[in-house]
Amino acid sequence: MYLEKLNPQQRMAVEHGTLIDGSHIAGPLLVIAGAGSGKTNTLAHRVAHLIVKGADPRRILLMTFSRRAAAEMARRVERICRDVLGSNAGVMADALSWSGTFHGIGARLLRDYAEQIGLDPGFTIHDREDSADLMNLIRHDLGFSKTESRFPTKGTCLAIYSRAVNSETALDLVLRDVFPWCATWEKQLRELFACYVEAKQSQNVLDYDDLLLYWAQMVGEAMIAEDIGSRFDHVLVDEYQDTNRLQASILLALKPQGQGLTVVGDDAQSIYSFRAATVRNILDFPAAFSPAANIVTLDRNYRSTQPILAAANAVIDLASERFTKNLWTERQSADRPRLVTVRDEAEQARYVADMVLDNREEGLTLKQQAVLFRASHHSGPLEVELTRRNIPFVKFGGLKFLDSAHVKDMLAALRFAQNPRDRVAGFRLMQILPGVGPSTAQKTLDLMAEDASPISALAAMPAPPRSGEDWTMFVSMLQELKTGKAGWPAEIGLARQWYAPHLERLHEDAATRQADLLQLEQIASGYASRERFLTELTLDPPDATSDQAGVPLLDEDYLILSTIHSAKGQEWTRVFMLNVVDGCIPSDLAVGTTAEIEEERRLLYVAMTRARDGLDLVVPQRFFTYGQNSQGDRHVYASRSRFIPATLLQFFEACSWPQGKSEAAQAQARQVRIDVGARMRGMWR
């Protein structure tokens, strides 16, 4: 019986509420507990339990941190249901259709209610880069980039805007507290943001922040809030510590009394304050739903061995502020986590590759191991080493695939066909054509914007000089896509055919890029419609790489490389953490305030608590930097991260690598000369 596998606190959380006439009536519930204590597991059990007890899976709203986490949750729910009710239950759990990220769910609801809130349901979504591009166009149009010297960059402008929106804070306060060096431009920024909002509206595009903002606005209207709230009997949220104020206010609007609301989280793992997430949401939950709120804490960790947990607890114990208690575990082991000193990043890469292969010899698959790092570029030398040794890997976080120009071009074509008012997409697309530059593109988009049916207007325009045939092909591709006759996913094939000659012309490595586009088509065929594909892909891109080796097939064995942020909620038997040195963690970019440093400490805690049986923190003594030191050397000497001071060394096994081999022995090995060719020939004689 599935409930018997749970401990008493977990079970309390799973069974919380009363069953009346077949429906489950539950007051607000907060599960607050440390890493690996089974929060996600408990949430999955709760969903399954509700379904088993008769809740309609289509009336359950389940929001988790990432799409990967949501898929994992749906898988677990299905498995538990199947255990209990047999195959029929699996089908029911499949119907758990409202599960995803806050942004993804927001996008779906906004399409449903678009007309009621004066939004065109055909809206497209801008990712961060598109948003920055649009911000830049306007910054330029307003002349700020010319008249104001050292005016904030497009990225900074977007960060300021986003911060103000997500934290529901007035611009002057955001500037004062977070971006003081930009405060002199308050007036200009205000104008820029007003124009940015107008541009988005006239082009019918929403950015990430809008998905939450419009959602929050929409449920600010009591009638709509009630309507949406009443569509869901249960609303469950994982990783609640990473929600921001807007998300909390959305939940409050949907479930004002907290009926059917369950949130789980861990304040020690709050690592998204740069996106305005606030741990206050968790801490204020009891007060927001007083006196009805129920709180369950979990204190047994099921993931890690005792020595790993002890080390992680020791690291987080030095935090200046935290609320969840230390965890305990019954998983004994004699192996302490290792603190491995290596000479530099190249050696770090060799160390990890060697160990990963050793572990595989001992029976662990590659998938049971992961390499984590603070910043995406930290894995560069390791990626090269793995490729050299033919060790397949997949990288999470810092996507290569969807950021590449050719993939973005294709997506722009689909997006522009979907929504011809999307200027960023159109601007990008037209300039692919030979003879079309920024000003022609701008002018064309202006003319299109004035017309009620922009694509027909485009078709009626004369082709710009020097682009005749290409222009015609472009227009007919758009017209064809617009009709939707080809159907999905054949449409993406149409766009690819149109794009192929341009790809040949623009890129030397056209063949590799073509392979990427085929892969994109493959990914696309998994979605029901163009609109769904674009929405999901912009919101939460699937993990893929565009290296020559191609992406390993899903059933193949591969090593996971991940930023700590993207490793959230996951676990591996063995974990390697790269560059555990000051400057990398805490990052040089995040040592301004105590709050920033504390967040970096929590990041290390998140990384360490991903490990089940083995944890290696690697400390290169020198690492490469983009700057140069006074000797013109691009290496700087590094010291062990400040989060592992001398007092914590007792929790680790300190070692250096390569072990035992003296320099002399290494030098000797290099002296040996053998004639491999002769040996090979000898094998056949």
Ligand code: ATP
């Ligand atoms: P994180 O804070 O990292 O998100 P979590 O609290 O969500 O962690 P889970 O991922 O749900 O923790 O669980 C951690 C591990 O412990 C999983 O492998 C899970 O299967 C296991 N686990 C959880 N509860 C139990 C239990 N009652 N009995 C046995 N194993 C359990």
Ligand code: MG
């Ligand atoms: Mg979890």
